[in-house]
Amino acid sequence: MSIETYLFGIKLQSPFILGSGPLSYGAKGLIRAHNAGAGAVVTKTIRDNPAVNPFPHMAVSGKNSMINAEEWSDIPGSEWVAKEIPEAKKAGVVVIASIGHTPLEAKNWVGKVSKAGADIIELVSYERDTILPMLKKAKLLTKKPVLVKISPNWVDAVGIALEALEAGADGITAIDSIGPVLRIDIKTGKPLIGGGNGFGWLTGSSIKPITLRYVAEISSATDKPVIGLGGVTKAEDAVEMLMAGASAVGICTAPIVKGVEYISKLNVKLEKLITELGYNNSADLSGLSHKYLNSAANNKKFDFIYNPESCTECMACVKACAYEARTLSSKNMSLDTDLCRYCGLCFSVCPNGSLRPDYL
C-alpha cells in the first residue's frame, strides 16, 4: 500500500500538503517539510511588499487550535523568484506558490513564480471580490495549474468557488483561517495576540467541521481537485477530509505546534489507517461520503446496541440524555422509547463504543 497521490498529474509522496504559513517561510522551510514527507508545500503568501507582523502574533487556543495575526511573507517577492523557489525545486520539493492579495499583485508575480519553477499557483485574497479578477490575470500569465483558496469569512464562499471553477480555476483550496477572533489572558486581561485590537484568526481542530462542509459541498459539484485544508491534526481527520471529497489534505497548524517532523508520523499513521479500514490507497476514499449527503437514507430511525462487557458504567450516556430516557444500573441498560428523541448524543458520548446505533 502506498500513500502516493496525484494532483494535476504531479506525483506527491503523500496526500498531505503543507499549507501556507510560518513553516513555509522560505526555501529552508519548504525543504524541511518535503524531507519530513509533505507531498507538496505551499509558500508563505508572496506579495509586492514584505509583511511586518505584530508582536506576538501566534498563540495556541485549546487543544490543536491556534489564533494568529501573521501577515503574508516577510521575504520580498524578488527573493522568492531568484532564490527561494529555485532552491526548493533543486531539492525536489513540489512547490505551490501562494500569491496574494490583489489583481495587480497576481499580474506582478504569477508569471515570475511560474518561470522560477513553481509547479502550481495558489491565489489568495482577504476580499471575495478580488479573487475572480486575480484568477483572470493569473490564467493569462501561466500554463501551470491555478488553485483558488477560499475564505469562510466571505459571504457565499461556495458560490465564489464554483464561479472560480467555471472561470477556469483548476482546483480549490478550502479553507483559509476564520475570524477575526479574540482570546484574553486572564491574569492581565490583555489579548493573547499583539497589534491594534488583539484580534487574530482561528485555525486547527476547532475549524475542521467547517472545512469538511465546504469540501463536501464544493467537491460534490465538480470533478476538479479540492484540497481540504483546515483542522486536520490526525490521520483520522485526513480520512474524514478525503471522504468528504478532498483530493489532497492540507495541514498547517498541526505541524506548526507539533513540529514539522509530525508530517512523517501522519504519513505512517494514515497508511496504516487506510489499510485497517480496508482500502488500497487515499484515492479510494476520496468522495466516499457524497452518496450519503442529501440522501433520504441519511435520516432513518435506528435501534441501539449495548455491549455490557465493554461498558465501564461511566454513566456518560445517562448524563447526556436531556429527556431522562436512559437508565443504567449494574449493567442493565434501559431506554424509555416514549421519552427518547433518537438524538444520538448518548452513543456519541460513549467513550468506548459500548452503546452504538445498529447502523454503525
Ligand SMILES: Cc1cc2nc3c(=O)[nH]c(=O)nc-3n(C[C@H](O)[C@H](O)[C@H](O)COP(=O)(O)O)c2cc1C
Ligand atoms: C500562523 C499562520 C500563518 C498563516 N499564513 C498564511 C498565509 O500567509 N497565506 C495563506 O494563504 N494562509 C495562511 N494561513 C492559513 C493556512 O494556510 C490554513 O488555511 C489555515 O491555517 C487552516 O489550516 P489548519 O487548520 O491546518 O491550520 C496561516 C495560518 C497560520 C496558522
